[in-house]
Amino acid sequence: LSTLDVSQNTALQYLYCDSNQLSALDVSKNTALIELYCHCNQLPVFDVSQNTALTMLSCVDNQLSTLDVSQNTALTELYCGSNLMTSLDVSQCTALTELYCDDGHLTSLNVSGCIALTLLRCNDNQIKGAAMDALVESLPTVGSGTMYVISNEEEQNEMTTTQVATAKAKGWIPSCFTGNYDAEGNEIWEEYAGSDPTAIESITADGEADGGAWYSLDGRKLNGKPAQKGVFIQNGRKVVLK
Numbered sequence: 001l002s003t004l005d006v007s008q009n010t011a012l013q014y015l016y017c018d019s020n021q022l023s024a025l026d027v028s029k030n031t032a033l034i035e036l037y038c039h040c041n042q043l044p045v046f047d048v049s050q051n052t053a054l055t056m057l058s059c060v061d062n063q064l065s066t067l068d069v070s071q072n073t074a075l076t077e078l079y080c081g082s083n084l085m086t087s088l089d090v091s092q093c094t095a096l097t098e099l100y101c102d103d104g105h106l107t108s109l110n111v112s113g114c115i116a117l118t119l120l121r122c123n124d125n126q127i128k129g130a131a132m133d134a135l136v137e138s139l140p141t142v143g144s145g146t147m148y149v150i151s152n153e154e155e156q157n158e159m160t161t162t163q164v165a166t167a168k169a170k171g172w173i174p175s176c177f178t179g180n181y182d183a184e185g186n187e188i189w190e191e192y193a194g195s196d197p198t199a200i201e202s203i204t205a206d207g208e209a210d211g212g213a214w215y216s217l218d219g220r221k222l223n224g225k226p227a228q229k230g231v232f233i234q235n236g237r238k239v240v241l242k
Contacts, residue, residue, distance in 0.1 A: 006030055017041070018058070027051055038062070039079065048072055059083070060100070069093055080104075081121070090114060091138070102148065107131055112138035121148040123177070128158035136163050142171040150176035150192055153216045161194030179223055214239075 001020040006012060006027065013034045017025070022041040027033060028050045036051070039060040046064055048054060049071045057072070058079040065084045069075060070092045078090065081102040088101055091113040098119040101109065106125035111117055117140055127135055136159075139145070147167060149159050159167075164174050175189040182188055214222040215233040225241075226232055232239050 055095075076116075101125070102151075109135050110138050111135070111140070113140075115140045118142055118145045120145070120172075123148045123151040123157060124155065126156040128156070132157070132159055132163055136166050136170075139167060139170050139172055145170075145172040147172045147174045148177075148189060149174045152177065152179075158195050159192065161196040164192060164194040 001017065001022060004017055004020075004022055004025060006015065007029045010029055011032055012030050013032050015027070015030070015033060015035070016037045018037045019040040022038070022043060025038055025041070025043055025046065027036065028047060031050055032053060033051045034053055035056040036048070036054060037056075037058045038046075039058045039062070041062055043059065043062040043064060046059055046062070046067065048057065049068060052071055053074060054072050055074050056077045057069070057075060058077075059067070060079045061082040063084060064080070065086075067080055067083070067085055067088060069078065069090055073092055074095055075090075075093045076095050077098045078093065078096060079100040080088070081100050081104050083104055086105050087108040087110075088106055089110040090096060090099060091110050094113055095116055096111075096114045097116050099111065099114070099117060100121045102121045103124040106122065106127055108131045109122055109125075109127060111120065120139075122135075139147075149157055159174055167174050174192040174194075176192040178188045178190050180188045213234070214225055216222060222232070229241050232241065
């Protein structure tokens with residue numbers, strides 16, 4: 001589908017139009033919408049300000065440079081990753097329990113006010129420094145929350161050990177992808193220690209530092225000795241593999 005007109009369907013509650021070629025979608029007349037799946041299209045602009053009954057919204061993999069969900073206070077699940085937004089503010093979504101905004105261009109993310117949030121997947125963005133401080137500060141205090149924050153060695157998010165500790169004090173467990181999958185093909189994640197290298201004592205050229213686990217410079221544990229060239233950490237020492 002390259003076009004879709006639902007302007008006359010004012011009683012519509014569930015709309016699934018994902019994986020098409022839509023470059024526009026007007027749902028302003030569909031005020032009864034509860035669930036909307038429009039991911040994997042070509043939408044550059046998307047207005048859900050009139051859809052205040054929405055509890056589920058999936059607009060992943062479009063061309064959105066902005067997303068305003070300030071009027072969607074009933075949302076419990078939001079999937080909006082793989083878009084072009086550089087900032088996202090979901091502070092008005094007080095019922096939100098799950099937020100997937102990974103694999104994008106975010107440099108800032110505000111989840112303050114999301115008191116029901118327990119799952120946040122924001123890996124593969126560009127949130128670091130003061131912006132990561134602000135994100136961690138905006139996290140609600142929960143009994144148990146999972147934050148997927150680092151997925152690979154080229155990850156542009158940065159989360160320090162101090163920021164990890166602050167998030168954990170609020171009940172959140174920052175996690176990083178191990179690079180492995182279980183028998184069902186699901187990603188295996190583990191607790192993230194933070195990006196501050198610890199107690200680097202010396203540098204060893206093209207060798208191993210007496211065995212032990214390997215880490216990338218951002219503090220992520222690797223699966224054995226790296227096959228590629230570069231600088232890594234092992235037993236508190238930098239190791240240059242040539």
